[in-house]
Amino acid sequence: MTKRIMLALMIVALTVLPLAAKQKPLPPVGEITFEASSLGVGATFTWGRGWLNFKGKSYPIKIEGLGIVGLGFTKVNAIGKVYNLQNPMDITGTYAQAGAGIAVVGGVKGLLAKNERGVVIDLTAKQKGVSFNLGGGGFTITMTTTP
Numbered sequence: 001m002t003k004r005i006m007l008a009l010m011i012v013a014l015t016v017l018p019l020a021a022k023q024k025p026l027p028p029v030g031e032i033t034f035e036a037s038s039l040g041v042g043a044t045f046t047w048g049r050g051w052l053n054f055k056g057k058s059y060p061i062k063i064e065g066l067g068i069v070g071l072g073f074t075k076v077n078a079i080g081k082v083y084n085l086q087n088p089m090d091i092t093g094t095y096a097q098a099g100a101g102i103a104v105v106g107g108v109k110g111l112l113a114k115n116e117r118g119v120v121i122d123l124t125a126k127q128k129g130v131s132f133n134l135g136g137g138g139f140t141i142t143m144t145t146t147p
Contacts, residue, residue, distance in 0.1 A: 079123070
């Protein structure tokens, strides 16, 4: 009987301990900055331009997005730490709010979003103007030749 209890405890420990171990946080490898405008009358549409700073170089980017149920016009200045980026082109793609399972150094400061290549952006924004938005949607980043 004691052997069975010990065996059961070992199985539980081997199963639960790896799940309880803390996930190693992703280190930031770059940064994006951009200015965007958002207009909402029913649905919201956001557009803007900015820069990806990665490994000492700057790359121009364009931001576009579509949200659900918004009203108003806003100007947004945003900055974001970029995680899990291997090369500059990986920043391109469609981003959606990231779910659980992503540990970011220092914790999330604003919106945490992830694209289909696994690139994660932790965005913080300052907003001017009046708007009301119930959220939803996502945004797309593309590379451009001019800012």
